Amino acid sequence: MNNILRIENLTVRVDNHQILKDFDLNINKGEVHVLLGPNGAGKTTLIKSILGFKKYVVESGKIYFKGEDITNLSISERVSKGIGVLFQHPPEINGVKLSKLLTVCDQKRNMFTKETTENACDSDLDEYMDSLAQRLKFSKDYLERDVNTGISGGEIKRSEILQMMVMQPEFLLFDEPDSGVDVENVEIIASIMRELLDRDKVPSKQEKSGLIITHLGYILKFLGHITRAHIVMDGKILCSGNPKQIINGVMKNGFEKCRECISCIDSTEKLEEVDFTL
Amino acid sequence: MIDKDKADDDIDLNDYKIEDLKTSKFYKSEQEIPDELRNSMKKVGIEVDSDKSGIFLQSGNKPDLCVSKVQGIELMPLKEALKIYDGSDGKLNLQDYFWKAVSSDKDKFTTEAAINEITDGYFIHALAGQKTIFPLQSCLFIPPFPGLKQVVHNIIIAEPGSQLDIITGCTAHTGAKSAIHLGVSEFYAKKDAKISFTMVHNWTETTKVRPRTGIILEENAKFSNFYVVMSEVKNLQTNPSIKLIGKNASYFGQTLIYAKGESYYDIGATAHLIGEGSKAEIISRVLAVDNSHVIARGKIIGDGKDVTGHIDCSALLLSPTARVDSIPAIVAQNPEVTLTHEASVGKISDDHIEYLMSRGLTEDEAINLIVSGFLDVDTSPLPPSLAEETKKIIDIVSKSEMG
Ligand SMILES: Nc1ncnc2c1ncn2[C@@H]1O[C@H](COP(=O)(O)OP(=O)(O)O)[C@@H](O)[C@H]1O
Ligand SMILES: [Mg+2]
Numbered sequence: 001m002n003n004i005l006r007i008e009n010l011t012v013r014v015d016n017h018q019i020l021k022d023f024d025l026n027i028n029k030g031e032v033h034v035l036l037g038p039n040g041a042g043k044t045t046l047i048k049s050i051l052g053f054k055k056y057v058v059e060s061g062k063i064y065f066k067g068e069d070i071t072n073l074s075i076s077e078r079v080s081k082g083i084g085v086l087f088q089h090p091p092e093i094n095g096v097k098l099s100k101l102l103t104v105c106d107q108k109r110n111m112f113t114k115e116t117t118e119n120a121c122d123s124d125l126d127e128y129m130d131s132l133a134q135r136l137k138f139s140k141d142y143l144e145r146d147v148n149t150g151i152s153g154g155e156i157k158r159s160e161i162l163q164m165m166v167m168q169p170e171f172l173l174f175d176e177p178d179s180g181v182d183v184e185n186v187e188i189i190a191s192i193m194r195e196l197l198d199r200d201k202v203p204s205k206q207e208k209s210g211l212i213i214t215h216l217g218y219i220l221k222f223l224g225h226i227t228r229a230h231i232v233m234d235g236k237i238l239c240s241g242n243p244k245q246i247i248n249g250v251m252k253n254g255f256e257k258c259r260e261c262i263s264c265i266d267s268t269e270k271l272e273e274v275d276f277t278l
Numbered sequence: 279m280i281d282k283d284k285a286d287d288d289i290d291l292n293d294y295k296i297e298d299l300k301t302s303k304f305y306k307s308e309q310e311i312p313d314e315l316r317n318s319m320k321k322v323g324i325e326v327d328s329d330k331s332g333i334f335l336q337s338g339n340k341p342d343l344c345v346s347k348v349q350g351i352e353l354m355p356l357k358e359a360l361k362i363y364d365g366s367d368g369k370l371n372l373q374d375y376f377w378k379a380v381s382s383d384k385d386k387f388t389t390e391a392a393i394n395e396i397t398d399g400y401f402i403h404a405l406a407g408q409k410t411i412f413p414l415q416s417c418l419f420i421p422p423f424p425g426l427k428q429v430v431h432n433i434i435i436a437e438p439g440s441q442l443d444i445i446t447g448c449t450a451h452t453g454a455k456s457a458i459h460l461g462v463s464e465f466y467a468k469k470d471a472k473i474s475f476t477m478v479h480n481w482t483e484t485t486k487v488r489p490r491t492g493i494i495l496e497e498n499a500k501f502s503n504f505y506v507v508m509s510e511v512k513n514l515q516t517n518p519s520i521k522l523i524g525k526n527a528s529y530f531g532q533t534l535i536y537a538k539g540e541s542y543y544d545i546g547a548t549a550h551l552i553g554e555g556s557k558a559e560i561i562s563r564v565l566a567v568d569n570s571h572v573i574a575r576g577k578i579i580g581d582g583k584d585v586t587g588h589i590d591c592s593a594l595l596l597s598p599t600a601r602v603d604s605i606p607a608i609v610a611q612n613p614e615v616t617l618t619h620e621a622s623v624g625k626i627s628d629d630h631i632e633y634l635m636s637r638g639l640t641e642d643e644a645i646n647l648i649v650s651g652f653l654d655v656d657t658s659p660l661p662p663s664l665a666e667e668t669k670k671i672i673d674i675v676s677k678s679e680m681g
Contacts, residue, residue, distance in 0.1 A: 053632050075632055076639060079635070079637065085636050
């Protein structure tokens, strides 16, 4: 299988606290994985380490993207290779209009994908925004506001989604795309995520890959096929497996039980259809 | 503690000279202006040939050009205006406006301007109900004359219901070593009058600058003030005083400073809200690099009933040796006032840079995007044509100064 992201033995320190310890993760091309875990487990830390944020110091271990060691590359170099991210808490950037940032994202995508022919928006960026405005239910003056400034949780997710729609990365990291979003909007966001991740295509045509972080699970109901789920606690993956089994187990027993691992995903246990509705 | 060396309080005006005024020329039309002067004016965004309601040009201490193109808007050298407006035959008496918005004994610089009989400046007078369609332009230029002192006195009067849009550029020739600019400007906006004023300064690393501005606003008068300095300077100190004496008068001031090299700026504004319901907003944006030091002051005194005032100073430091002191002050002398301030001084946060880098921007590109956003000031308080011009100037100047 074609490997897209491989994390080997990654130990990450933040402000002198070890947050990730000997972390391993493997995602192949076309796969979408889900990472579940309680607050403070280290999920966001993992995302920022994959991207190479300064405060997240890699003490040991390696990160490979498409087989290439990216552990020591800058954020922009990593992103230029096809990584995209939707942040949980993006900062407010005064003075920079969202429309301006989207234009820059568009230029960057053109630069990064010089050779690739398939672009979701090789038409005019303006027209593309018009069509997205309808789907995502925002008015165009929303684009003239400063990035993430003085807007609601749902609007922040929209702004992040828009940037991803323009960048169309090969591999996407979603950090809690559903937190602080009401039920109706979760469905809208999920439908866009499905598109970004090629989930509506037949499996052989699913080129995009991703890692979705959530601690609710509700959004998964709308995302189509998920390859694998992992439970992360205290900076380590405690359990990996079939998404439905894993989520069933967490919902039945809670995360705390994972620490003592009660083998809730016993393979002899009969699989029930999961009701993701919480 | 304020850096004594840079603050340079002890300017000795006797160290400076006024040029030989007998040799200065007076041009009859824009076409006669020599290219060298034309190019200097471009640096402060002034294009001589574009559509304007009038133009005034002064190099050193004598006017070079004064063309007024609009009926009802008078533009002339101040010395000339003083002769015409003597109060005779029911005419305006300019003496009633002389040293009324700025007091002549305020400091040694105003004193120098007051006792100086030979220097000049401009007089702009909008007659009642008259409006400029295109802005009036003025340009004050320091010629390549080492140790020159340029002493300018301007008086601007907007009669009731009139509207004046003015764009002023002040600049120094690169050969104008160790010159000093003293500029006194007195503004009077009468009932329902509106003045919009954009001023762009472009100095050299040896120029010392002492603008002294006073603004008096009567009932319902409005004043929008944009001040942009993006060049090096030796030492610049200014603190316009705005007196809002009329009911519902309003003032909006926005200052944009890009301080670099060894520049020292002490800039501010003081608004005194006297008329009932009057309001003032004082905004400054400072970008400090290299070893520059900027003191950004703002002061609003609330005296009248139901007055409102707000001060907003924000500064970005792009070098570890740059320094910004932000000093907002609000003084309430009446319980029925609403005065607020906010200030932020700091470097660009790593979070912001890393966020933009996660969209593929390099670190430098991320910083540039944030800086250009910081400089993208809101010109909407200005009338459309002046707003457009102001944006264009900030764009031109920031491109040439920041590379
Ligand atoms: N920038 C940071 N500075 C200090 N501590 C941090 C920082 N980021 C994360 N941490 C700490 O690392 C741990 C994991 O945090 P995080 O990765 O945000 O968890 P999650 O996203 O799973 O809720 C927490 O204990 C948190 O306090
Ligand atoms: Mg998190």
